[in-house]
Amino acid sequence: MPMNTNGDFDDFYRDTSRRLARYAYGLTGDPGDAQDLVQEAYARAWQRWRRLADYEDREAWLRLVVNRLSADRWRRLGVRRARAAAEPPPPHTPPPSEDTVLLIRAMRTLPMAHRRALALHYLLDRSVAEIAHETGSSIGTVKSWLSRGRAGLAAALGSDAPALTTNGADDAH
Amino acid sequence: MPTDLDDIFASVARQADAIPLGTAAQARTRGRQRTRNGILATAAAVAVVLAGVGVAVGGGTERRADHKTVAPSPSVSTLVGPATMVGSPIPFGVKTQDQSPVIAGGRVFTAWRAGQNSVSVLAADLHSGAVDWKVTGLNGFDSELVGWGVRATEQGVMVSVDSTIHVMNPAGADTGDWVLTAGDLDEVVPFEKALVRRWDINGQVDAHDWRTGRKLWSVDPGATSGPDKVLRVVGDPAGGRVVLVTQTGKLQVRDAGTGTLVRTITPASPAQAGSNFIPYGEWLYEIGAGCCDGEAYRVVTSNLVTGASSVILQEGAGHSPAGLTACGPGRVCVLDQGDNALTTVTAVDVAQGKKIWSVPGPSMGTSISARGTQVLVSTGQMAVLFDERGEQALRILESQVSWLDDGRLLALPTLGSGEVATIAVPGYQATRHGRIPVDNDMCVASGDRLACNSPRDLQIYDISG
Numbered sequence: 302m303p304m305n306t307n308g309d310f311d312d313f314y315r316d317t318s319r320r321l322a323r324y325a326y327g328l329t330g331d332p333g334d335a336q337d338l339v340q341e342a343y344a345r346a347w348q349r350w351r352r353l354a355d356y357e358d359r360e361a362w363l364r365l366v367v368n369r370l371s372a373d374r375w376r377r378l379g380v381r382r383a384r385a386a387a388e389p390p391p392p393h394t395p396p397p398s399e400d401t402v403l404l405i406r407a408m409r410t411l412p413m414a415h416r417r418a419l420a421l422h423y424l425l426d427r428s429v430a431e432i433a434h435e436t437g438s439s440i441g442t443v444k445s446w447l448s449r450g451r452a453g454l455a456a457a458l459g460s461d462a463p464a465l466t467t468n469g470a471d472d473a474h
Numbered sequence: 475m476p477t478d479l480d481d482i483f484a485s486v487a488r489q490a491d492a493i494p495l496g497t498a499a500q501a502r503t504r505g506r507q508r509t510r511n512g513i514l515a516t517a518a519a520v521a522v523v524l525a526g527v528g529v530a531v532g533g534g535t536e537r538r539a540d541h542k543t544v545a546p547s548p549s550v551s552t553l554v555g556p557a558t559m560v561g562s563p564i565p566f567g568v569k570t571q572d573q574s575p576v577i578a579g580g581r582v583f584t585a586w587r588a589g590q591n592s593v594s595v596l597a598a599d600l601h602s603g604a605v606d607w608k609v610t611g612l613n614g615f616d617s618e619l620v621g622w623g624v625r626a627t628e629q630g631v632m633v634s635v636d637s638t639i640h641v642m643n644p645a646g647a648d649t650g651d652w653v654l655t656a657g658d659l660d661e662v663v664p665f666e667k668a669l670v671r672r673w674d675i676n677g678q679v680d681a682h683d684w685r686t687g688r689k690l691w692s693v694d695p696g697a698t699s700g701p702d703k704v705l706r707v708v709g710d711p712a713g714g715r716v717v718l719v720t721q722t723g724k725l726q727v728r729d730a731g732t733g734t735l736v737r738t739i740t741p742a743s744p745a746q747a748g749s750n751f752i753p754y755g756e757w758l759y760e761i762g763a764g765c766c767d768g769e770a771y772r773v774v775t776s777n778l779v780t781g782a783s784s785v786i787l788q789e790g791a792g793h794s795p796a797g798l799t800a801c802g803p804g805r806v807c808v809l810d811q812g813d814n815a816l817t818t819v820t821a822v823d824v825a826q827g828k829k830i831w832s833v834p835g836p837s838m839g840t841s842i843s844a845r846g847t848q849v850l851v852s853t854g855q856m857a858v859l860f861d862e863r864g865e866q867a868l869r870i871l872e873s874q875v876s877w878l879d880d881g882r883l884l885a886l887p888t889l890g891s892g893e894v895a896t897i898a899v900p901g902y903q904a905t906r907h908g909r910i911p912v913d914n915d916m917c918v919a920s921g922d923r924l925a926c927n928s929p930r931d932l933q934i935y936d937i938s939g
Contacts, residue, residue: 307502310498310502311498311499314497314498314501315498318495318498319491319495322490322491322493322495323486323487323490323491325490326486326489326490326493327486327490332489332490332493335490335493336493336494336495336496339495339496340495340496340500340501340504341504343498343501343504343505344501344502344504344505345505346501346505347501347502347504347505348505348838348840348853348854348855349854349855349888349889351855352855352888352889353889369573369915371621372573372587372621372622372623373573373621373622373623375623375624375625375634398485398489400481400482400485400486401482401485401486401489403482404482404483404485404486405486410590412590413587419483423479423480423483423486423487424483424486424487424490451479454479
């Protein structure tokens with residue numbers, strides 16, 4: 302393995318980990334889960350680093366790992382229990398704002414495909430075309446996910462929620 | 475309150491940006507330490523089948539200049555194209571967020587999210603590939619479905635839907651199917667005689683009948699809370715003993731069927747709930763953090779019949795534990811990670827507490843497992859097999875390798891779809907079974923079958939021969 306492997310990985314981690322944390326938080330709505338998912342995804346990346354180096358979009362691979370891990374209830378049981386038994390509690394995270402609580406709660410009512418599209422679009426600034434490429438779906442499908450996702454958010458947020466408007470970015474991409 | 479969706483998501487992003495993250499170095503360490511019986515302790519405890527998840531094989535070996543042993547090349551006995559599928563793919567009906575299937579008792583089980591708050595599960599016969607049964611519409615008590623999954627033993631299938639665990643008869647429809655709820659810090663551990671559940675909130679331990687859910691025995695919090703609260707349930711799932719690790723570091727050995735306290739052991743070094751415990755016959759091996767500064771970790775053995783206990787290995791600063799396995803009667807093997815990702819494999823005589831041999835392992839070794847005295851150390855990208863004298867018997871490159879059974883290794887591709895091979899041990903004859911078109915991380919193997927989930931269906935492959 303090349304001498305600069307650690308450095309390459311560390312650079313990749315530094316450049317991408319915050320974005321992955323946004324994505325993981327958008328999917329799970331739980332800071333502790335997001336924190337662990339990010340570490341686990343990069344741990345798996347490190348195990349495969351030599352092969353991943355040839356990948357065109359390593360961040361997409363990380364997000365695929367997060368997608369899978371976030372839904373595995375048995376894994377979460379084990380991880381949280383192991384964390385509680387073996388490690389001190391994670392550092393304190395500032396409490397979320399009211400907007401965040403409302404939106405995260407609403408996100409968790411959505412189908413995974415909609416949640417994933419919304420997270421990619423609004424938290425990672427991915428265009429409709431980029432989301433389509435990453436998910437292997439058509440642009441029309443992605444637009445549908447985003448549209449139905451926004452509608453789902455509006456329904457879940459209910460009458461107390463702010464009126465949902467967008468800046469029309471979907472169509473701009 | 476902002477009224478624009480972009481503004482609200484910007485608020486979510488700011489919240490996410492405040493989540494404390496570990497460092498890249500910590501991620502690398504975790505990658506090295508990620509073993510199937512480490513961080514996935516619960517999953518490993520539940521899945522009693524061989525966790526042959528992973529990859530495909532590039533096949534091949536290399537000579538190692540710094541070692542006298544020349545690893546023999548596995549000879550290829552057959553060459554085939556696509557792997558041979560058993561039956562037809564079993565469709566899920568939806569494109570699903572995939573998880574790997576599980577195998578138990580000659581069946582493969584898989585669960586998937588079929589609706590907004592609904593999970594489906596099916597069982598298929600591994601030999602024929604036919605669907606044995608399918609259940610749809612499993613719901614949790616929560617309105618928002620976040621997580622799901624399936625684990626199975628010969629006694630029961632456990633389908634988790636958020637905090638609800640549906641316990642089902644592996645053979646099919648049964649009016650005795652029942653549910654329990656478990657929080658994220660609770661433990662649910664299968665034993666042959668009972669399904670054991672520990673409540674994290676107070677340390678209570680309940681054992682349930684597999685078929686009816688009836689409580690067989692219980693260790694109530696009045697007896698175990700306070701200074702000696704139960705923090706962990708361990709033991710050999712197929713054995714008759716349940717071992718409870720208490721807050722004061724003691725081991726309560728109980729009969730799995732009745733809950734009767736057989737013995738309380740005070741280990742030579744207090745047991746720690748976060749350690750890795752390996753049951754082997756009447757022994758329980760523990761590898762975990764050291765007692766104090768300067769002791770990175772230690773290995774403790776406790777005899778569950780006699781109560782004898784001793785510390786058989788201690789390592790100081792600059793070392794970290796990567797794995798522990800029983801490697802023959804009266805012998806344990808330890809994978810140690812030093813600085814710079816270098817590893818050492820050490821075999822220790824349990825009775826005498828002495829090192830039998832200690833040799834360099836593969837760089838970035840992350841897991842260790844054994845069948846008899848043959849020890850496999852894998853990096854996730856390649857693996858080395860050591861014989862009973864600690865000499866390298868085989869190196870397998872570009873593959874994720876695990877034991878398929880006592881006489882065969884399974885090699886899967888390291889990333890994405892690829893080729894599957896099995897390697898006889900000893901003899902090192904490799905048999906190539908063809909390519910699988912699905913992601914290797916979604917596969918499990920047992921005997922002569924490899925079962926893999928694609929996003930749309932379950933596929934079973936023949937890896938006999």
